Amino acid sequence: MRRRLFLAGGLGVAACLAGCGTERYVPGARRPYTIRAGGERWRPVTRAFVGAVREAGFPVTGPGQAVRLTVTGLPALAAAELNDGQTLVETATPLARLAGEVEVVLVPADSRFRTFDDFGAHLLARPGQTPLAGGPLGDPDHLLFGLIAKGVGADTRQVDYTGYPNSAEAATALFAGRAAAVVGTLADWRAHIDQKRVRVLAVSCAKRFPGLDAPSLLESGVRVDFANWCAVVGPAAMPEEVHAPAVGMCEEVTGSTAWRRVCRTGGWLPIPLAGEEFVQWLASEVRRTKAVMRDLGLLGAR
Structure with a gap:
């Protein structure tokens, strides 16, 4: 196998998250959020998510006494493995899956x-x-x-x-x-x-994509349902009084018509999953990513 032009994305995510949990949060039903992209590739979906968050009535502000969230995704998992780093499960608090690119x-x-x-x-x-x-x-x-x-x-x-x-x-x-x-x-x-x-x-998605005359991989006999997904995470060790409202916000926003609308405009598949279900899914995605990277010879046995 030829190995050329390795340009791993998402390497800045862990560094960003490492110092993001020291704010004093202001109590309230609608906490303010600071939402940033964990890399250039996530800027379009981050802008869309921020718009949907605001449309749902949640304040989005600059740095300060706000809950700091980061949008990242699948490439960050692979980058962490290739560089023998920690995964998102270890460096951040997973909140919700947002969308995926077919x-x-x-x-x-x-x-x-x-x-x-x-x-x-x-x-x-x-x-x-x-x-x-x-x-x-x-x-x-x-x-x-x-x-x-x-x-x-x-x-x-x-x-x-x-x-x-x-x-x-x-x-x-x-x-x-x-x-x-x-x-x-x-x-x-x-x-x-x-x-x-x-x-x-x-x-790569589970079903045929509207407007394309092509089968899914599952339909073709390959048991793969795959998307280049992105998600929103918080700083490591979020206190429960901050974590639970953040998960609730993500559930409300990703279940909204506004989010489905911006996903359709951006060409993304809305694949909402939040809270503990997302944490469990992410753990399985980490395992799948490690396994395929070992199969491809990118990782040694460890």
Whole structure:
């Protein structure tokens, strides 16, 4: 497996959270919140979440006597593992999952792989001769190809994957014949799809995505339901009198029509999950992320 251009995202999350629990919180039914993005990639969804929080009637202010929250997501888990750091479960207080970006498996319009079954059969038979591309090593695109390879029964250690810093460079590799297939977010590849320059073999979500003539991975026989998800977390060791209202705020906002509206506008799937259920899901996601990274040879046995 080729390893190129590892640009892990989310490395600043732990540092941000480490000093964020020292404020004195002002009691009240509608606590003020300070909400920041844990990296450049999270700024659009953070802006959308802040708007929905305000629309729900919760005050959002600058730093000071406010509950400090951070929006982060899946790449931060992989970055922590690659850098032998602590996970979000250890460095922060998980509050709620917000939304996810749908990923798509794509080939050039003239590819010999007419269906996902064609592609899966080739990947199973020749994993080292099926050049794949997507985002940087350890990013969601890479993880999804690892899950797909395992799902079709291929040797994940033999997967030939090249990581690129953005979808434009991955597209150049695909159209130049340096990759047989790519994975990326639907939003990043929508223009190429609409121009019919690429064909979508499968979508990563559990069901077919509206407007796309492509099966889900589950429908294609690969037991994977995957999204490049983001979530909101608080500082480590949040006191209960702060934690419970914050979870309640997240539940109210992510269950609102305003949140569904901004997700539709932003091209995200609303996948709300809050409180203890989210904590349990996040623990399972940490385990899945570690497992696929080990399968891909990114992590040693530990």
